Amino acid sequence: MSQSKLSAYKKPAGLLPMNIMKPSMQTSELMSALVDGQLGGENFAAALQACRHDESAIASWNTYHLIGDVLRSSGFGVRGADSAFVSRLNQRLAQETLLGAVPRSVDPDWAAPAKGIGASEPTHRRDPASNDANFRWRLVAGVASLAAVSAIAWNASGLLVTTSAPQLAQTPAPQQLVVASPQGPMVRDARLEELLAAHKQLGGTSALQESSGFLRNATFETPQNAGR
Amino acid sequence: MNFKLFRLAVFAMWGLLATNYVAAQVSSAVKASALPTTEATAGEPRSINDWLMRMHEASRSRAYVGTFVVSSGGAMSSAKIWHVCEGNQQVERVETLTGAPRSIFRHNDQVVTFMPDQKVVRSEKRESLGLFPELLQSTDSRIADFYSVRREGAERVAGVEADVIVLLPKDNMRFGYRVWTEQKKGLVVKLQTLDTDGKVLEQAAFSELQLDAPVKMDKLIQMMGKVEGYRVERPVLVKTTASAEGWILKAPVAGFKPVSCYRRPAAAANAVTGEDPLQWVFSDGLASVSIFVESFDRLRHDKEASLSLGATQTITRQLDAYWLTVMGEVPMTTLRLFASGLEHKK
Numbered sequence: 018m019s020q021s022k023l024s025a026y027k028k029p030a031g032l033l034p035m036n037i038m039k040p041s042m043q044t045s046e047l048m049s050a051l052v053d054g055q056l057g058g059e060n061f062a063a064a065l066q067a068c069r070h071d072e073s074a075i076a077s078w079n080t081y082h083l084i085g086d087v088l089r090s091s092g093f094g095v096r097g098a099d100s101a102f103v104s105r106l107n108q109r110l111a112q113e114t115l116l117g118a119v120p121r122s123v124d125p126d127w128a129a130p131a132k133g134i135g136a137s138e139p140t141h142r143r144d145p146a147s148n149d150a151n152f153r154w155r156l157v158a159g160v161a162s163l164a165a166v167s168a169i170a171w172n173a174s175g176l177l178v179t180t181s182a183p184q185l186a187q188t189p190a191p192q193q194l195v196v197a198s199p200q201g202p203m204v205r206d207a208r209l210e211e212l213l214a215a216h217k218q219l220g221g222t223s224a225l226q227e228s229s230g231f232l233r234n235a236t237f238e239t240p241q242n243a244g245r
Numbered sequence: 246m247n248f249k250l251f252r253l254a255v256f257a258m259w260g261l262l263a264t265n266y267v268a269a270q271v272s273s274a275v276k277a278s279a280l281p282t283t284e285a286t287a288g289e290p291r292s293i294n295d296w297l298m299r300m301h302e303a304s305r306s307r308a309y310v311g312t313f314v315v316s317s318g319g320a321m322s323s324a325k326i327w328h329v330c331e332g333n334q335q336v337e338r339v340e341t342l343t344g345a346p347r348s349i350f351r352h353n354d355q356v357v358t359f360m361p362d363q364k365v366v367r368s369e370k371r372e373s374l375g376l377f378p379e380l381l382q383s384t385d386s387r388i389a390d391f392y393s394v395r396r397e398g399a400e401r402v403a404g405v406e407a408d409v410i411v412l413l414p415k416d417n418m419r420f421g422y423r424v425w426t427e428q429k430k431g432l433v434v435k436l437q438t439l440d441t442d443g444k445v446l447e448q449a450a451f452s453e454l455q456l457d458a459p460v461k462m463d464k465l466i467q468m469m470g471k472v473e474g475y476r477v478e479r480p481v482l483v484k485t486t487a488s489a490e491g492w493i494l495k496a497p498v499a500g501f502k503p504v505s506c507y508r509r510p511a512a513a514a515n516a517v518t519g520e521d522p523l524q525w526v527f528s529d530g531l532a533s534v535s536i537f538v539e540s541f542d543r544l545r546h547d548k549e550a551s552l553s554l555g556a557t558q559t560i561t562r563q564l565d566a567y568w569l570t571v572m573g574e575v576p577m578t579t580l581r582l583f584a585s586g587l588e589h590k591k
Contacts, residue, residue: 208545209552209559209561209570212522212535212537212570212572213554213557213559213572215509215524215535215537216524216533216535216537216557216572216573218369218371219371219372219482219505219507219524219526219535223528223530223531223532223533224297224300224301224388224530224531225297225300225422225424225433225436225531227301227304227305228300228301228303228304228432228433229304229433229436229449231337231351232313232324232326232337232339232449233313233315233436233449235324235339235341235347235349236313236314236315236322236323236324236339236341236343236449237315237317237320237322237449238322238341238343238344238345238347
């Protein structure tokens with residue numbers, strides 16, 4: 018969040034209790050606490066004041082709600098709302114309703130910026146399900162599960178490294194490969210691949226070898242992991 | 246008066262017929278006395294050896310650049326080919342276009358394979374590449390005993406006019422081949438391997454071909470020597486004889502003569518099993534069969550199987566304390582004859 022905006026904002030003296038929030042606190046922290054429902058009373062009012070004067074505060078608000086939505090509704094494609102549209106909507110709503118917020122569950126697409134911005138609300142309590150103290154834990158859980166999935170994928174990709182073409186100097190562990198053949202799917206192992214290469218290399222004693230056999234053997238490499 | 250005319254007419258006709266007959270005899274005598282050359286005289290069919298010799302010579306006398314496509318057992322691979330020859334020297338370069346990238350260079354019988362993905366170069370001498378003319382000119386030229394040739398027509402392949410010939414096996418123990426050879430010099434432009442029913446098992450063909458292309462031999466040889474950054478492998482094959490190893494084929498399979506026998510190099514991981522596998526190669530002139538013998542290992546050798554990949558058939562089988570793998574471009578029944586005829590004596 019921009020420091021310049023913060024410096025422009027002059028806190029009313031004595032408004033913020035020292036034991037909860039430092040006066041030099043960032044707008045984003047304020048918004049975060051507000052979204053978490055951790056502010057009460059004067060802090061809350063201060064937060065709302067910030068919202069009114071600071072555009073970045075509203076942006077943070079939108080962001081936090083968006084994060085909360087994404088974590089709660091798994092897989093739901095939540096899009097950020099257009100802030101200009103939202104502000105116009107808010108004005109319309111403020112005109113139409115005097116108290117009570119628009120129920121959050123109406124359209125999650127809006128990421129509920131309509132709630133709480135109306136300054137006429139003296140108190141603002143969240144539903145337990147919408148944005149409770151578990152938010153940060155959910156974020157941690159999300160990151161942890163992402164890390165776990167990537168670790169598993171990394172290990173799996175290590176196992177899937179394909180073996181090289183059969184070489185005479187190697188003896189790879191016998192791996193079973195299934196390939197299609199006229200007799201149906203056949204199982205071939207890597208050892209057999211080696212022998213096939215050896216046969217092509219030395220067994221090509223044929224009148225056709227120099228005219229086309231060598232080219233054929235050089236061109237064609239038997240498929241390694243053909244799982245047809 | 247009428248009778249005189251009649252006799253005159255009869256004499257005339259007889260004279261014409263006689264000269265015609267004589268002329269026909271003379272011309273056919275002339276044809277028959279002509280030495281069989283690789284250039285076909287009108288109406289005279291080439292023998293199978295002629296065709297094979299012609300194909301072999303063409304690959305030693307024409308330079309070309311082309312794209313070669315092989316399709317076998319449902320899989321298809323292609324490669325770009327450069328081929329140049331000068332006198333007795335031949336150099337070829339094959340760049341695979343499918344699967345793992347490989348650059349294979351051949352200078353006569355020296356073959357260098359670059360594997361850029363593993364940074365390994367394999368350099369080896371392939372004896373089978375120098376063998377052909379001796380194979381054909383030896384006194385037991387067995388190819389004609391087991392295959393017959395027939396010209397099927399002409400077709401245009403990869404932009405060149407080609408003769409289509411079929412090499413048909415005379416028994417059921419081998420496969421047939423349909424070969425397209427370019428009409429001017431006989432370069433093989435397409436080859437099909439046919440099974441005993443005439444079905445195509447495998448096909449190798451040029452999809453495009455530029456004959457007499459300006460390929461520089463010294464440039465290719467230079468590329469062949471660029472091994473910086475690569476680990477060079479020189480697989481050592483120990484040449485031996487089957488009898489020295491204690492193996493005989495008690496019932497020889499018709500047409501197939503033993504060609505060579507090798508001990509393959511033991512890999513470091515293979516040191517556990519101790520023995521190097523043995524490879525015994527047989528050939529009937531067109532097809533070849535390899536018998537691989539290893540010590541029987543209960544862990545690895547659990548299943549006797551018969552597999553087929555394109556034209557190559559394989560049988561694996563246990564024989565006493567040994568594991569046999571018999572592999573070749575022949576029908577399965579022929580492989581079974583090999584496997585059952587093998588005997589270890591010691």
